[in-house]
Amino acid sequence: MATINKSLVKNEMPVQPADVRNRNFSEVALGYTKDQAIDEARRCLNCKHKPCIEGCPVNVNIPDFIAEVANGNFETAYQIINKTNSLPAICGRVCPQEKQCEAKCVRGIKGEPVGIGRLERFVADWHIANSTTEPEIPKSNGHKVAIVGSGPAGLTCAGDLAKLGYEVTIFEAFHLAGGVLVYGIPEFRLPKHIVQKEIDGLKKLNVKIETNMVIGKILSIDELFDEYEFKAVFIGSGAGLPMFMNIPGENFKGVYSANEFLTRINLMKAYKSDSDTPIHCGAKVAVVGGGNVAMDAARCAKRLGADVTIVYRRSEAELPARLEEIEHAKEEGINFNLLTNPIEIIGTEDGWVKELVCLKMKLSEPDASGRARPVPIEGSEHKLSVDCVIMSIGTTPNPLIKNTTEGLATEKWGGIITDEDGLTSRKGVYAGGDAVTGAATVILAMEAGKKAAKAIDDYIKSK
Amino acid sequence: MYKIIKKEILNPAVTKMVIDAPLIAKKAEPGQFIMLRVDENGERIPLTIADYDREKGNVTIIFQIVGATTEKLNRLNEGDNLHDFVGPLGKKTETEGLKKVAVVGGGVGCAIAFPVAKKLHDEGVEVHSIIGFRNKDLIFLEKEFAEISDKIFVMTDDGSNGSKGLVTDALKELLDSGEKYDEVITIGPLVMMKFVSLLTKKYNVKTVVSMNPVMVDGTGMCGGCRVKVGNETKFACVDGPDFDGHQVDFDEAIARTQMYQQFERKAHEDTCNLYKMEVK
Ligand SMILES: Cc1cc2nc3c(=O)[nH]c(=O)nc-3n(C[C@H](O)[C@H](O)[C@H](O)COP(=O)(O)OP(=O)(O)OC[C@H]3O[C@@H](n4cnc5c(N)ncnc54)[C@H](O)[C@@H]3O)c2cc1C
Ligand SMILES: Cc1cc2nc3c(=O)[nH]c(=O)nc-3n(C[C@H](O)[C@H](O)[C@H](O)COP(=O)(O)OP(=O)(O)OC[C@H]3O[C@@H](n4cnc5c(N)ncnc54)[C@H](O)[C@@H]3O)c2cc1C
Numbered sequence A: 001m002a003t004i005n006k007s008l009v010k011n012e013m014p015v016q017p018a019d020v021r022n023r024n025f026s027e028v029a030l031g032y033t034k035d036q037a038i039d040e041a042r043r044c045l046n047c048k049h050k051p052c053i054e055g056c057p058v059n060v061n062i063p064d065f066i067a068e069v070a071n072g073n074f075e076t077a078y079q080i081i082n083k084t085n086s087l088p089a090i091c092g093r094v095c096p097q098e099k100q101c102e103a104k105c106v107r108g109i110k111g112e113p114v115g116i117g118r119l120e121r122f123v124a125d126w127h128i129a130n131s132t133t134e135p136e137i138p139k140s141n142g143h144k145v146a147i148v149g150s151g152p153a154g155l156t157c158a159g160d161l162a163k164l165g166y167e168v169t170i171f172e173a174f175h176l177a178g179g180v181l182v183y184g185i186p187e188f189r190l191p192k193h194i195v196q197k198e199i200d201g202l203k204k205l206n207v208k209i210e211t212n213m214v215i216g217k218i219l220s221i222d223e224l225f226d227e228y229e230f231k232a233v234f235i236g237s238g239a240g241l242p243m244f245m246n247i248p249g250e251n252f253k254g255v256y257s258a259n260e261f262l263t264r265i266n267l268m269k270a271y272k273s274d275s276d277t278p279i280h281c282g283a284k285v286a287v288v289g290g291g292n293v294a295m296d297a298a299r300c301a302k303r304l305g306a307d308v309t310i311v312y313r314r315s316e317a318e319l320p321a322r323l324e325e326i327e328h329a330k331e332e333g334i335n336f337n338l339l340t341n342p343i344e345i346i347g348t349e350d351g352w353v354k355e356l357v358c359l360k361m362k363l364s365e366p367d368a369s370g371r372a373r374p375v376p377i378e379g380s381e382h383k384l385s386v387d388c389v390i391m392s393i394g395t396t397p398n399p400l401i402k403n404t405t406e407g408l409a410t411e412k413w414g415g416i417i418t419d420e421d422g423l424t425s426r427k428g429v430y431a432g433g434d435a436v437t438g439a440a441t442v443i444l445a446m447e448a449g450k451k452a453a454k455a456i457d458d459y460i461k462s463k
Numbered sequence B: 001m002y003k004i005i006k007k008e009i010l011n012p013a014v015t016k017m018v019i020d021a022p023l024i025a026k027k028a029e030p031g032q033f034i035m036l037r038v039d040e041n042g043e044r045i046p047l048t049i050a051d052y053d054r055e056k057g058n059v060t061i062i063f064q065i066v067g068a069t070t071e072k073l074n075r076l077n078e079g080d081n082l083h084d085f086v087g088p089l090g091k092k093t094e095t096e097g098l099k100k101v102a103v104v105g106g107g108v109g110c111a112i113a114f115p116v117a118k119k120l121h122d123e124g125v126e127v128h129s130i131i132g133f134r135n136k137d138l139i140f141l142e143k144e145f146a147e148i149s150d151k152i153f154v155m156t157d158d159g160s161n162g163s164k165g166l167v168t169d170a171l172k173e174l175l176d177s178g179e180k181y182d183e184v185i186t187i188g189p190l191v192m193m194k195f196v197s198l199l200t201k202k203y204n205v206k207t208v209v210s211m212n213p214v215m216v217d218g219t220g221m222c223g224g225c226r227v228k229v230g231n232e233t234k235f236a237c238v239d240g241p242d243f244d245g246h247q248v249d250f251d252e253a254i255a256r257t258q259m260y261q262q263f264e265r266k267a268h269e270d271t272c273n274l275y276k277m278e279v280k
């Protein structure tokens, strides 16, 4: 075991300079070098009680993989992570580590926690760049399983089942697989070739991916069982329809949902000159909301040349986005109007957005969500002059599958109801990810996919 | 890949294509639509399913050449493939319980109205069709409409064929003459649907319109296709595209479709110029 690195701070992650990156779509964070990774790994105490593992929703064996990094055995480190996490290059980039593994790290009591996420990313990238080992192709066990949706929940469930020998087919509504990883999270945070790499990996395991297939329209869940002889179905159809605030003026030209704005950019590449898909991004943009989605929309708008302001009704402490994204957004010159809530959009004569009318807010006692409730301050009405407004205040589940699947129980708000293992009210039908929980995180969607894969395996074997 | 089995030029601006898509053909219903991409970097555009053949496994689209994507689409020929073709999307047009219906189509909207009129006819409903075009060179589907309609009126703006005038003129005459319809179904440019709806409101006849807002996914994810109906925000791709014409906020819808006009005009010119260069 190498000596411990006593530094109280993490090795800094090399990044593109803020005033350069806010004008391009290339990746912001550049990743550790070999030396930085080894130096960071040496900060780990290899604690006996391993608190970091409990913080990880898929229980990656963190101290063990870090020990291998410290010794320069990067491929071995990768194999350790990959046992429980099938998408480490993605998780290393987008997991909210500061609320998960790193929140529990002993080194965090005095000083900064070990840069677990950065190490995970380093190891995964190293593997992608250097590994030549081909995955073992599992022998088919003759059972077919269908997966609806190719986001992290569906991809993980598919991978785990394929490794067990199931013949897996993923049905994806879009023309490209990946879910939010390809149409939501921007290139500068999660390069699409990395997502593609993971998907190629699944194809090598003989997972079939059928794009342009909207389940509930072209095929129903019942038909998947009756006509196509799938033994089980996993639904990972994601978070669904964007919500709007229902304030006056929300349908003026120049008002987007974050989903539309981001899809035009990420999936349809509207920022490239050879793309046919247009985007209207004005000179002054307001993004309403404070989650990852809002940060991504704001940073995309910035890169398209706009002056961007985040409008969020609570304070900085309540911002739901990942810490790193908030910091990066600030560095890139995005303004934050906190404790501010829009009440109306005013338009020009020909129907374009002109102003956003807002109220100042103050925080009062916690509401049902446990977070301080924002209440308007009387007489604080003011106007922001903007020509584009991006609404990023959440989503409600897509009703397509619910409406076409008899006996599939859902919550009042539309989420699919499942038990601990992901089983729905229908025999053989499992679900997980945002379709069940509402908008959450990549790693929780993966955890749900994993649990469901295990339950599906037990179910089919017990038949 | 989705092969073009047949291509037919209906008029200088409108083309019909039959696409091999057996699974979609099996499920398609009048009123529903597909979304397609012509090539790798292409835009996703929605087009109504104008007809389908469940046995042969194909779907017909009829489109007007308006911008870059429809221009590119029109350059493909029989035997070529579309990059993506997804559907059937949206809700089908409700026809249950109807006995007598006026179907009012305008321009390329007639292609969308046709499968609905045909279905009504097949279900034994009395169908009065009013189809309108700018001039006689643009008329298409006239024969097809005639075959399935109990009465048919072809209107042209300039009177170069059929009767001179707008579809609303013909509809008003019918209503004034005492015709009683269970419903008016109208599909065409937004302005036309707006004026049909204003007219039928006076006569208190239920009116269904087919909205065509800008769409990105067509599955209820992006929120781009929102339309104000009554005082509610609806999503045309999952709640529609059919809505109660008396409830739709047409002025807002008209404004919203102009969002990309400038961009499109340029894209259209660029594509045209590119093709001109190729031809030379
Ligand atoms: C802009 C943005 C940024 C985010 N940033 C982060 C982050 O930094 N860190 C983090 O942990 N999480 C982040 N999230 C959240 C995270 O991406 C989601 O929680 C996660 O992707 C959910 O995975 P999923 O598999 O449940 O669904 P999704 O990723 O939404 O995938 C669902 C898939 O199902 C398809 N589908 C839907 N209906 C059908 C149907 N009827 N038939 C066939 N296919 C269908 C969809 O097209 C889609 O591809 C972000 C989300 C967004 C939108
Ligand atoms: C449900 C639905 C069904 C439709 N059915 C038909 C049909 O059967 N035949 C037909 O000719 N047209 C139909 N349209 C309209 C057709 O989608 C547009 O004409 C087409 O997208 C134009 O694309 P473009 O790139 O060639 O033109 P552009 O120059 O890009 O656009 C011209 C106009 O088309 C509209 N448009 C552009 N992109 C979209 C989009 N992604 N979604 C919706 N509208 C868009 C806009 O109003 C725009 O101003 C339908 C639209 C919808 C929403």
Ligand code: SF4
Residues within 6 Å of the ligand: A043, A044, A045, A046, A047, A050, A051, A052, A053, A062, A063, A066, A104, A105, A106, A107, A114, A116
């Ligand atoms: S808690 Fe921190 S120091 Fe302890 S094993 Fe985990 S990563 Fe290492």
Ligand code: FES
Residues within 6 Å of the ligand: B214, B215, B216, B217, B218, B219, B220, B221, B222, B223, B224, B225, B226, B235, B236, B237, B238
């Ligand atoms: S087209 Fe995206 S929600 Fe309807």
